[in-house]
Amino acid sequence: MSVRMPEADSAVLARRAAIVKALRTIVPGEGVIATEREMKPFESDGLTAYRQTPLVVVLPETTRQVSEVLAYCHGEGIKVVPRGAGTSLSGGALPLEDGVLLGMAKFNRIKEIDFDNRIAVVEPGVTNLAVSNAVAHAGFYYAPDPSSQIACTIGGNVAENSGGVHCLKYGMTTNNVLGCELVLMNGEVLRLGGKHLDAEGYDLLGLITGSEGLLGVVTEVTVRILQKAESARAVLVGFPSSEDAGACVSAIIAAGIIPGGMEMMDKPAIHAVEEFVHAGYPLDVEALLIVELDGPVAEVDHLIARVEAIAKACRSTTCRVSQSEDERLLFWAGRKAAFPAVGRISPDYFCMDGTIPRAALPRVLAEMKEMSARYGLRVANVFHAGDGNLHPLILYDSNKDGEVEKAENFGAEILKLCVAVGGVLTGEHGVGVEKRDLMPVMFSEIDLNAQQRVKCAFDEKGLLNPGKVFPVLHRCAELGRMHISGGKLPFPDIPRF
Amino acid sequence: MPDILKPRDAKEVEDAVRWALSHDKALEVAGHGTKRAIGRPSQTDITLDLSGLTGITLYEPAELVLSARAGTPLADIETLLEKNNQELAFEPMDYGPLLGGEAGQGTIGGVIAANLAGPRRIKAGAARDHFLGVTAVTGRADTIKSGGRVVKNVTGYDMCKVLAGSWGTLAAMTDVTIKVLPRAETQATVLVEGLDDARACAAMAAAMGSSCDVSAAAHLPDHVASYFDGLPNAEAATALRLEGVAPSVKHRKEVLAALMKPFGKVALLDEKESRALWRSVRQVKPFASEASRQRPLWRISTAPARGHEVAAAITPAAQMFYDWAGGLIWVAMPYGDEPDAASIREAVASVGGHATLVRASASVRASADVFQPQEPALAALSKRVKDAFDPKGVLNPGRMAAGV
Numbered sequence: 001m002s003v004r005m006p007e008a009d010s011a012v013l014a015r016r017a018a019i020v021k022a023l024r025t026i027v028p029g030e031g032v033i034a035t036e037r038e039m040k041p042f043e044s045d046g047l048t049a050y051r052q053t054p055l056v057v058v059l060p061e062t063t064r065q066v067s068e069v070l071a072y073c074h075g076e077g078i079k080v081v082p083r084g085a086g087t088s089l090s091g092g093a094l095p096l097e098d099g100v101l102l103g104m105a106k107f108n109r110i111k112e113i114d115f116d117n118r119i120a121v122v123e124p125g126v127t128n129l130a131v132s133n134a135v136a137h138a139g140f141y142y143a144p145d146p147s148s149q150i151a152c153t154i155g156g157n158v159a160e161n162s163g164g165v166h167c168l169k170y171g172m173t174t175n176n177v178l179g180c181e182l183v184l185m186n187g188e189v190l191r192l193g194g195k196h197l198d199a200e201g202y203d204l205l206g207l208i209t210g211s212e213g214l215l216g217v218v219t220e221v222t223v224r225i226l227q228k229a230e231s232a233r234a235v236l237v238g239f240p241s242s243e244d245a246g247a248c249v250s251a252i253i254a255a256g257i258i259p260g261g262m263e264m265m266d267k268p269a270i271h272a273v274e275e276f277v278h279a280g281y282p283l284d285v286e287a288l289l290i291v292e293l294d295g296p297v298a299e300v301d302h303l304i305a306r307v308e309a310i311a312k313a314c315r316s317t318t319c320r321v322s323q324s325e326d327e328r329l330l331f332w333a334g335r336k337a338a339f340p341a342v343g344r345i346s347p348d349y350f351c352m353d354g355t356i357p358r359a360a361l362p363r364v365l366a367e368m369k370e371m372s373a374r375y376g377l378r379v380a381n382v383f384h385a386g387d388g389n390l391h392p393l394i395l396y397d398s399n400k401d402g403e404v405e406k407a408e409n410f411g412a413e414i415l416k417l418c419v420a421v422g423g424v425l426t427g428e429h430g431v432g433v434e435k436r437d438l439m440p441v442m443f444s445e446i447d448l449n450a451q452q453r454v455k456c457a458f459d460e461k462g463l464l465n466p467g468k469v470f471p472v473l474h475r476c477a478e479l480g481r482m483h484i485s486g487g488k489l490p491f492p493d494i495p496r497f
Numbered sequence: 498m499p500d501i502l503k504p505r506d507a508k509e510v511e512d513a514v515r516w517a518l519s520h521d522k523a524l525e526v527a528g529h530g531t532k533r534a535i536g537r538p539s540q541t542d543i544t545l546d547l548s549g550l551t552g553i554t555l556y557e558p559a560e561l562v563l564s565a566r567a568g569t570p571l572a573d574i575e576t577l578l579e580k581n582n583q584e585l586a587f588e589p590m591d592y593g594p595l596l597g598g599e600a601g602q603g604t605i606g607g608v609i610a611a612n613l614a615g616p617r618r619i620k621a622g623a624a625r626d627h628f629l630g631v632t633a634v635t636g637r638a639d640t641i642k643s644g645g646r647v648v649k650n651v652t653g654y655d656m657c658k659v660l661a662g663s664w665g666t667l668a669a670m671t672d673v674t675i676k677v678l679p680r681a682e683t684q685a686t687v688l689v690e691g692l693d694d695a696r697a698c699a700a701m702a703a704a705m706g707s708s709c710d711v712s713a714a715a716h717l718p719d720h721v722a723s724y725f726d727g728l729p730n731a732e733a734a735t736a737l738r739l740e741g742v743a744p745s746v747k748h749r750k751e752v753l754a755a756l757m758k759p760f761g762k763v764a765l766l767d768e769k770e771s772r773a774l775w776r777s778v779r780q781v782k783p784f785a786s787e788a789s790r791q792r793p794l795w796r797i798s799t800a801p802a803r804g805h806e807v808a809a810a811i812t813p814a815a816q817m818f819y820d821w822a823g824g825l826i827w828v829a830m831p832y833g834d835e836p837d838a839a840s841i842r843e844a845v846a847s848v849g850g851h852a853t854l855v856r857a858s859a860s861v862r863a864s865a866d867v868f869q870p871q872e873p874a875l876a877a878l879s880k881r882v883k884d885a886f887d888p889k890g891v892l893n894p895g896r897m898a899a900g901v
Contacts (some may be wrong), residue, residue, distance in 0.1 A: 296708075
């Protein structure tokens with residue numbers, strides 16, 4: 001593990017037996033896991049390059065237990081790492097040696113479905129797909145659809161503000177969550193939002209969403225559900241260059257069309273996927289677009305014709321419209337299998353997650369090609385083209401000496417490039433531990449301190465998921481101090497009336 | 498009269514806040530001041546007038562993004578977007594006429610600070626949902642940035658969300674980046690006439706739960722129907738808007754009309770009437786007239802299918818109508834100096850949601866809770882968030898609640 005985590009508190013490690021005993025009084029039976037062997041499955045999340053056995057694993061079943069566990073840890077100064085299904089790609093749920101791992105998997109009930117108000121109230125351990133499945137009989141679904149939706153949980157989606165291929169049109173988690181029950185590190189239980197829209201005061205729900213488990217533990221979530229579109233069709237378009245494909249994406253949006261999904265793949269990704277899935281992707285193109293239109297048949301037919309015309313004008317070499325639901329799903333099967341497909345052609349890979357202004361795509365791809373040659377590592381790209389979210393997959397072999405570090409450096413260089421062209425470090429996977437030390441590339445110390453002060457408002461002792469997101473941790477007392485300098489000012493420099 | 502500080506750039510905003518900090522002065526943060534009369538009355542020494550920070554600094558229609566200085570007039574932004582067949586999808590409403598001011602004023606910073614939205618809130622979200630990036634000066638005189646110019650971004654906390662709807666109490670925004678979207682090619686409205694409130698909420702729930710992709714749903718009871726534009730008569734009207742490309746609107750209009758038939762008499766509004774109607778809904782037209790402006794005005798957000806239950810618990814002497822499929826209720830109280838906060842809040846409490854007293858005299862606003870009071874633990878957390886940004890209370894202190 002090459003990432004430095006906060007130093008373990010030896011006093012906490014020394015008290016381990018007493019801590020386990022105290023936790024067992026709060027969560028009885030199998031809810032406390034303390035043997036090395038049984039804790040093994042919890043030692044990493046989706047970012048498997050980093051591993052750590054936690055101090056102890058606790059699997060509470062009720063909000064009251066969560067509250068009591070947190071209050072106990074708060075009182076005793078013990079760190080806590082919350083975890084949903086452990087699918088984070090950025091190490092957000094990486095355990096701490098001296099920290100309690102708080103697994104929320106037993107919070108797996110769907111508590112209420114209210115079609116009249118178009119909401120579902122679910123516990124955080126319910127999987128993303130289970131929400132859609134629970135309302136499918138009435139034609140509804142839950143819009144955010146991260147690729148891991150079969151496994152990832154709503155609680156984790158809230159923590160990471162998860163997106164998916166349809167978020168250009170339907171929004172990310174933050175646009176689809178109406179309320180939650182939240183337990184603070186000190187054990188206080190709060191309710192934010194509900195079945196109504198917008199906050200009565202500060203939008204704390206918006207702040208919680210995407211906070212990577214650093215502000216509180218969510219024990220219930222109210223999500224919006226939507227009626228499914230009447231129909232959907234996809235168009236598969238091949239281009240002789242990524243510039244042409246990018247221009248086509250811009251032209252589609254400029255024509256006033258917001259597709260349900262718009263995905264791009266580069267040549268290495270197309271080839272890896274086609275060998276794996278046989279989706280019928282053209283192999284003689286440099287870039288491939290999947291454009292999905294959804295809505296009533298009349299609307300989809302109308303828009304498909306316009307997209308085809310735009311694609312032709314953008315020098316597309318192939319253009320296929322799905323003729324059946326099976327064919328549409330086959331087009332997507334390739335894209336959705338892109339990560340495992342790349343996994344087949346390389347022993348290991350890192351998945352990066354920068355977002356860039358789309359106009360910068362040709363430059364970013366060209367520079368990435370140069371880096372690929374320089375590092376001697378292959379890279380394949382899949383791209384949420386509508387919103388500029390780029391997933392370069394860096395192929396490496398961890399059994400080769402020094403190759404992990406090389407891949408990490410390559411990844412860091414890509415993300416710095418994303419920021420340099422006006423983009424950001426992460427579009428949907430989160431900062432976690434993986435991109436933590438790159439935060440200063442995007443934020444000044446003043447920016448990061450302002451964010452940490454928000455953290456202090458929720459968790460004044462800094463016990464909840466420390467070591468994630470922020471590269472340097474400050475004590476809240478230190479951050480709270482005011483240093484007012486100067487103050488001579490604005491008179492007469494500022495116009496005054 | 499309080500003094501006014503009018504910075505010319507972001508650096509001068511920082512200087513002004515630093516000066517206020519060191520001289521123990523409180524600042525009223527304002528753009529055009531169109532929403533000045535919302536909130537607890539100002540307890541500030543000097544106005545920090547941000548209307549000098551103007552200019553659209555970036556507009557990339559194909560990337561659906563626009564950046565502007567916070568004091569840029571909303572009208573300038575909407576005009577530019579319209580030229581490119583784009584718009585702010587959240588349809589920010591205009592408080593100006595409701596509060597006795599002119600229509601069409603206001604800055605983009607004010608739109609965000611008040612988290613404005615219009616009828617399309619139920620489909621497209623509010624300002625919060627379109628607010629991508631910010632540079633702002635906190636009450637510590639720190640210039641901070643958050644977010645970016647890309648739509649998809651989870652790098653660090655989403656500070657944009659907490660600034661949206663914070664009414665200038667956390668930071669003075671200097672630059673903002675927002676998501677823009679294509680304007681729908683055309684629109685139409687399906688009307689169901691003569692429904693009572695409960696039946697109307699059920700009809701709106703059925704419409705919203707259909708695959709017709711309804712982009713706005715309002716119920717205009719008969720006592721206010723005549724104030725709205727575009728309606729064929731003064732009967733109660735339940736209005737459902739459809740937007741999109743022409744073949745799609747045509748198809749959905751037919752499907753929705755059939756779906757609504759069991760609820761009551763169905764009528765259709767063409768594009769022109771539909772636009773006129775929704776403009777008047779967006780601007781809360783019945784309660785903007787000079788006579789109506791004497792009435793205290795409440796804005797209630799609640800569970801949409803139960804909006805009528807909240808309304809039923811309010812005095813029948815009040816005037817009201819529903820937007821957001823029943824989830825937003827505008828209530829004009831009958832008597833000038835009596836907002837009757839206790840009964841309104843009780844009505845909301847029975848269903849869940851919140852009520853904001855958006856119009857009342859300064860003396861009433863000084864004594865009543867303008868924003869929904871919070872549970873003690875939540876109020877304490879809100880106060881700690883305020884302190885994280887503005888520990889000395891130099892920015893709009895007390896506007897949302899005592900100490901916040």
